Amino acid sequence: LAKTTQPISMDSYEGQEVNITCSHNNIATNDYITWYQQFPSQGPRFIIQGYKTKVTNEVASLFIPADRKSSTLSLPRVSLSDTAVYYCLVGDIEIGGNNRKLIWGLGTSLAVNP
Amino acid sequence: NAGVTQTPKFRILKIGQSMTLQCTQDMNHNYMYWYRQDPGMGLKLIYYSVGAGITDKGEVPNGYNVSRSTTEDFPLRLELAAPSQTSVYFCASSGIGQGTGNTIYFGEGSWLTVV
Numbered sequence: 001l002a003k004t005t006q007p008i009s010m011d012s013y014e015g016q017e018v019n020i021t022c023s024h025n026n027i028a029t030n031d032y033i034t035w036y037q038q039f040p041s042q043g044p045r046f047i048i049q050g051y052k053t054k055v056t057n058e059v060a061s062l063f064i065p066a067d068r069k070s071s072t073l074s075l076p077r078v079s080l081s082d083t084a085v086y087y088c089l090v091g092d093i094e095i096g097g098n099n100r101k102l103i104w105g106l107g108t109s110l111a112v113n114p
Numbered sequence: 115n116a117g118v119t120q121t122p123k124f125r126i127l128k129i130g131q132s133m134t135l136q137c138t139q140d141m142n143h144n145y146m147y148w149y150r151q152d153p154g155m156g157l158k159l160i161y162y163s164v165g166a167g168i169t170d171k172g173e174v175p176n177g178y179n180v181s182r183s184t185t186e187d188f189p190l191r192l193e194l195a196a197p198s199q200t201s202v203y204f205c206a207s208s209g210i211g212q213g214t215g216n217t218i219y220f221g222e223g224s225w226l227t228v229v
Contacts, residue, residue, distance in 0.1 A: 036218075043118075043204045043220025044157070087156070093216040099145065099208050100172065104156035 004088045009109045018075040020108050022088030025069050030092040033064060033071045038085045038107070047086070048073065075110075083112045116140050120205040120221035127195040127228045135190040135224050137205030145208045146188040147172070147218070148180065150201040157204065163188055195228045202226070 005023040012018045024033070032051055036044040048055055050062040050071070061074040075082055085107040092098050120137045127133055139146065144165045149157040159172030163182040177199055179191040188207075192199060205221040 034217075041223065043206070043223055044218070045220070046217045049217070099216055099218050100147065100159060100162045100170075104149075104158070106154070106156050 003103070004090055004105055006086075006088050006105070006108045008106060009111070011111050011113065012078055013113050014079055015077050018078050018082070018110060018112075020073045020075075020086055020088075020110070021070055022073070022090075023070045024088070024090045027068050027090055028092065031068075031090050032093050033062065033068075034089045034091075034093070034102075035060070035062065035073050036087045036089065038087065040084075044087060078110075078112045080112050080114060083110060085109050118205055118207055118219050118221040120203075120224050122224060123222070124225045125227070127192070127226065129195060129197065129228060131195050132191070132193050133195070133226075135192070135203055135205070135226075137188045137190065137221060138186050139188075139205075139207040139219070140186065141207060141209070141219065142185060143207035143209050143219070144185070145210065146182065147206040147208075148178070148188070148190045149204045149206065150174065150199075151204060151223075152201050160190065160203075192226075197228050200226060200228045 034049040035047045037047050038044040048060050048062045052064050055062045063072040087107040089102045091102045118139045147162045148160040151157050158174045161180040163169045166185050169180050182188050203224045206218050208216050208218045
């Protein structure tokens with residue numbers, strides 16, 4: 001399984017764009033990149049998923065370079081409510097059930113300040 | 115649509131006691147999981163199930179047991195509780211679709227303290 005590395009913590013201010021980069025140098029051909037968000041005292045929540053190039057939804061954008069050895073989660077104009085831990089996960093989830101093989105690291109603790 | 119529901123939310127156990135954490139999902143998902151999360155740490159997989167009647171160990175199964183008699187329910191049994199089992203427990207489920215069809219849906223967590 002591809003090991004991921006992401007910053008332990010980040011600070012930002014309301015209204016700014018936040019970019020969290022995740023390194024996954026040994027990503028496999030069949031691996032997807034998935035990001036989850038976890039608020040204090042809650043379970044993680046799916047944010048976005050991608051395989052290559054760029055993916056955008058109503059919450060975030062995910063940028064993946066051609067070599068796929070890293071990815072960047074972009075949160076536009078963050079608010080205080082975006083304060084959470086963000087997890088980058090890499091794994092072959094094309095086949096149902098491979099979620100059990102995902103490795104949950106420490107994530108990136110994002111603090112949004114007023 | 116309630117998603118994944120787990121109970122109880124909070125529980126204090128004495129060393130050596132046993133208890134069952136209940137989990138049910140209403141999304142007709144084949145896959146269900148139990149994770150534990152210690153303070154400031156990532157999730158660790160305890161047990162998982164790929165369907166009714168089928169369960170298997172995850173990364174940290176010792177001290178726990180599970181069963182999956184129906185698609186909806188996946189209870190986690192703690193036998194002979196120990197202080198090392200003090201943690202937050204999350205039940206989760208996912209479908210068998212491709213790509214985002216495998217999104218994991220989590221319950222709100224159960225805070226367990228063993229004293």
